Amino acid sequence: MDSKQRLVSRLIAQAGQMLLAHGAESTLVGDLMRRFGIAAGMDEVEVSLSSSSIVVTTVYQEHCITTARRCPDRGINMRVVTQVQRICIMLERGIIDYSMAKEKLNQISPERYNRWLVVFMIGLSCAAFSRLAGGNWTVFGMTFIASAVGMVVRQEIAHRHFNPLMNFAATAFVTTAISAQAVIYNLGNAPFVVMASSVLMLVPGFPLINAVADMLKGYVNMGISRFVMASLLTLATCLGIVAAMSLVGVWGWIL
Incomplete structure (x- = not known):
């Protein structure tokens, strides 16, 4: 019985770790972890979440096991979240048992x-x-070029596992430096629109939405931590934009 409880506790922790690491909101993470435990036969499942870790406690036949896991950010990926939800539903309906659920979790790839x-x-x-x-079609084309090149830079930096704040700052710098050429050479009917539109890809919309959702649903600490991280990403973006503007000497669109 003790071995079953240990295996189920690890299953719950692994599921929660995958959900939190790939951008699921806190309410969904907590609910799915509890559903995993109850479907696997546990009497009680308690979950505590923080911005970078989870703590799970299972109670089975008056025996208690607590386990903790770190949850490094692995980037937003809703495919992983959806696959974990499907495994939970299969476990609840008795299609698979907890050992098969463990195997299926291991097979999930982002x-x-x-x-x-x-x-x-x-x-x-x-x-x-x-x-x-x-903007006219010239503005459209310049915005496309600037944002596409910026996205390539962002992907390359992320592939090398640099800090996300550095990534956003560098991407904003490159994108703004390229888009500023439209202003310098007066390309299109509204060249300043190129500078404003090309950096919109760096708006951290998903973290901000999750932050508000977490705070509204009672996970205040999680919401605050996510909001702070989204704010830091926005600050890094602003620093990159200002640095590029200082370099090329173009300030028009923020005045």
Whole structure:
């Protein structure tokens, strides 16, 4: 019985670790971890979350086991979150047992889109914002080039596992330096729109949404930590933009 409880505790911790590391909101993480434990036969499951770790306590036949895990940020990936949810549902319906659930969790891989498809779509989305802001096709093209090159820089820095704050600052610097050429050479009908639109890819929208959701649903500490991290990413972006503007001597769009 003790070995079963240990295995289930590790299963719950692994599921929570994967969810938290890949961007799931705290309410979903806590609920799924409890559902995993109850479906696997535990009497009680208690979960405590922090920004970088989880603590799980299971109670089975009046025997208590507590385990803790660190949760390094591995980037937002909803495929992983969805796969963990599916495994939980299969466990609840009796299609698999806890040992098979463990095997399925181990088989989950955070697959990502083709990097060049991401570069193209990021460039297209930022360029679309420039059109919505009143830019002509020249502005559209310059925004596409600046944001696409910036996304390549962001991917390369992330691939080398540099600090995210450094990544955002460097990406903002390169993107702004390229987009500033539209102002220097007066390209298009609204060249300042290029500078404003090309850095929109660096807005940390998902962390901000999760931060507000966590605070509204009672996970105040988690919400605050996520909000602080999103704010630091925004600050790093601003520093990169200001550094590039200082270099090229273009300040118009923020005045």
